[in-house]
Amino acid sequence: MEYITIALAKGRLADLTVDLLEQAGLDVHELREKSRKLIFTDEKNKFKFILVKASDVPTYVEYGAADIGVVGRDTLLEAGKDMYEMINLGFGACRMCVAGPKELAGQLDEIHNMRVATKYTQIAKNYYHHVKKQSVEIIKLHGSVELAPLVGLSEVIVDIVESGKTLKENGLEVLEEVCDLSARLVVNRVSMKMESKRILNLVNTIKTLLAQ
Numbered sequence: 001m002e003y004i005t006i007a008l009a010k011g012r013l014a015d016l017t018v019d020l021l022e023q024a025g026l027d028v029h030e031l032r033e034k035s036r037k038l039i040f041t042d043e044k045n046k047f048k049f050i051l052v053k054a055s056d057v058p059t060y061v062e063y064g065a066a067d068i069g070v071v072g073r074d075t076l077l078e079a080g081k082d083m084y085e086m087i088n089l090g091f092g093a094c095r096m097c098v099a100g101p102k103e104l105a106g107q108l109d110e111i112h113n114m115r116v117a118t119k120y121t122q123i124a125k126n127y128y129h130h131v132k133k134q135s136v137e138i139i140k141l142h143g144s145v146e147l148a149p150l151v152g153l154s155e156v157i158v159d160i161v162e163s164g165k166t167l168k169e170n171g172l173e174v175l176e177e178v179c180d181l182s183a184r185l186v187v188n189r190v191s192m193k194m195e196s197k198r199i200l201n202l203v204n205t206i207k208t209l210l211a212q
Contacts, residue, residue, distance in 0.1 A: 001046045007066035009054035016091045017070045024205045067191035073181045078122045087185040098176040100156035117148030118158040146170040
């Protein structure tokens with residue numbers, strides 16, 4: 001029997017997923033041991049787990065190096081890869097929002113040549129081009145995007161909002177909501193054909209656990 005490989009995003013998301021996989025009957029004791037290993041196996045059930053950077057999970061799944069992946073929806077939308085999104089796992093819930101100074105509330109559609117600072121250029125592009133049908137200049141940043149409107153680099157930002165505390169502390173507020181975000185379980189398209197029975201067994205077990 002071939003191994004089914006699951007790509008996990010390193011950090012808190014992996015920890016939450018490991019708990020869920022254990023409840024689903026997989027042997028994850030190796031993953032709980034503190035080590036620098038990146039590949040772990042469940043010999044009994046023939047599953048393999050790989051720990052990768054969150055932004056790489058969609059790539060591993062799309063190219064078939066992993067059959068299954070667990071990653072935040074923000075990463076999936078930004079990567080734009082071709083795969084099946086099977087389950088909304090619900091954890092890591094937050095929102096992708098447009099934020100800026102409160103004076104701009106209700107006026108965003110009237111700003112010409114608006115500049116939008118973000119780490120999530122694909123999500124911002126899709127939102128403005130396809131949803132808002134608005135022409136904007138998107139500026140890619142890697143660090144604290146909240147700074148951009150404060151120093152005149154952009155009018156607004158597109159970023160993940162959890163509590164909104166960071167925005168508030170910097171004099172910004174949510175002006176529009178782009179989409180809801182949370183962890184998703186995704187599956188490679190070829191793997192779904194080749195190993196549909198075992199993959200769907202796991203998917204259905206997890207769905208049952210989440211419904212409890």
